[in-house]
Amino acid sequence: MKIVLLSGGSGKRLWPLSTEQQSKQFLPLLTNESGQKWTMLQRTLSHLARLSLENDTVIATSGQYKDVIREQLNISCPCIAEPERRDTFPAIALSAAYLHSEMHVPRDEIVIVLPVDGGAEPAFYDRLPLLARAMHEAPDRNIGLIGARPDHPSDQYGYILPAAGTGSFLPVRDFSEKPDRLTAQRLIADGALWNCGVFAMRVGYLLDKLAERGYPARYEDLLASYAALPARSIDYEILERESHIGCLPFDGFWTDLGNWGSVARCMDKPFYGEGFMDVSSVDSHVINELPIPVIVNDTSGVIVIAGQEGILVSSKRGAPAIKPLLEGLKETAASREAPIRVHRQWIDSRSADTHGSQTNRLDLPKGAAADTLAASQVTVWTVIRGHGRVIQDDRIVPLDIGQTHTCLAPGRFVADQDAALIEVVIFRDAKRPAEELHA
Structure with missing residues (x-):
């Protein structure tokens, strides 16, 4: 069997520590038996290494994470880098194409897809070889799953509903995706299991699913057309449409390290x-x-x-x-950007009986913002260099060089690159506050 370790997610629910640049699977949030801090990636690979599966593992990830993966692992695993993030079905399909085209893995080989953010005791990983064996012994099953026995009714997990059957590899009759707690309680009473996100399939089955959708099975060709793949999870793209599924129950501790409560x-x-x-x-x-x-x-x-x-x-x-x-x-976020290093240079002032006006030049570095003056009745901004956006209430208006925007209410211009504006301000009173003119 081969293992595809999914390690490309951004982990938004573990904000503020998990970010696009340093995703959750690379954060040292866990502790090993020696008391040293380690990451989800390191812990999962240690479980696979204990089973001598590290040389049969490939890592599906985003291209930006390849270097940090190499830094964190003492073993060398092939990294299959997505050209862009498009959910789990494209990532798994690309991995299957890589295994078959580049590593010459035969079509009837079992590949087990394993998420990197699972939190489970070692006995859970011991089920992986058993799942592969169960798939070999049940050629009529196209997908094999591991289902953990729930210890509480959670509305954060999907549920697998096994059908009546003999043996340990039970047929699956239905799924329930993140039900409310009362429904979860009823499902558990009916013998439902948590869906652990582990999928066992034959390489050929995945390649056939690509062919059915009109996509190439050769790795280089699929890589070139990756942007055309549907950005959907494996659950919605394949699992929900498949009727020949088996499930291997697990009775120990398992959790999904997808939010701070589970961490x-x-x-x-x-x-x-x-x-x-x-x-x-x-x-x-x-x-x-x-x-x-x-x-x-x-x-x-x-x-x-x-x-x-x-x-x-x-x-x-x-x-x-x-x-x-x-x-x-x-x-x-853009509306809260600080107006850093904005240079407002006075050009001209005029007064009428009831209103006064002033013309300024504003120079803004990228990321800086300029607000309308508090005493202004009307503000007109004309971009003479660069571009940015005007934010007023819930509206965002892009503004490019040569374009003008009139603010009849308080607003903010945010520079998306170094920019310069000509600002014409009409004040409510000809005797406008001097301190605002050079703010």
Whole structure:
């Protein structure tokens, strides 16, 4: 068998420590048996090495992560780099094409897809060879899964509903994707298992799925047409459409390290970094990467994460739900950019009976912002160099060289590259405040 280790995700739910540049699987959040810090990637590879599977493993990842993978691993695993991030189906399909075209793996070989962010005891990884053997012994099954026995009704996991059967490799009759807690409780009573995100398939099966969709099976050809592949997960693109599926149950500890609540379950102590947490703060965890202290007092069941990108304070139960908040943060980030090093140079001033006007030149380096003056009634910006965007309320208006925008309400211009503007300001009063003219 071969292992495809999925290690290309960005880990948004582990913000603020997990970022596009340093994703969650490369963060030293875990502790090994020797008390040393290690990453999800290092821990998963250690489990595979214990089973002598490291030489049968390839890593599917984003191209930007290839160097950090080589730095963190003591063993050499082929890295299959996606040209762009397009979810798990394209990544797995590209890996299958690589195995067949470049490593000459036969079509009937079993490939097991394993996510890098699983948190489980060693016995879970012992199931991988058993899953491959079960697939060999059941040629009518096109996909094999591992399902963990739930220890609580979670609304964060998908559920596998096995059908009645004999033996350990049970047929699957249905799935339920992240049900509410009451439904999860009912599913567990009916014998449902957590879907651990582990998929066993034959190489030829994956190549045939590509052919059915009109895509090439040769690695170099698929790589060249990668942008045309549907940006969908393996669950939605293949799993939901397949009826010949088997499931191998697992009765030990398993969790998905996809949010801070689940990471906390694997932490060896409740507080890392500068600060203090009092004894009345039960079941709370803190990771502080900042040089200033964090103090947690009389607050239970929370997670506090402080890093260079920001600070997160959340209940553990609410930790999985921060992704929409991050999207909102991304949308409004531009409006909070500081107007750094903006040079506003006076050009001309005129006064009328009821209004005054002033013409300025604004020079803004990339990333800087200029706000309308508080006393202005109308502000007209004309771009004479570079480009940027005007932000007013919830509207964002791109502005290129030669274009003009009139602000009848407070607004902000953000320079997307070094830019210069001619600003004409009409004030409510001809006797405008002098301190604003050269702000």
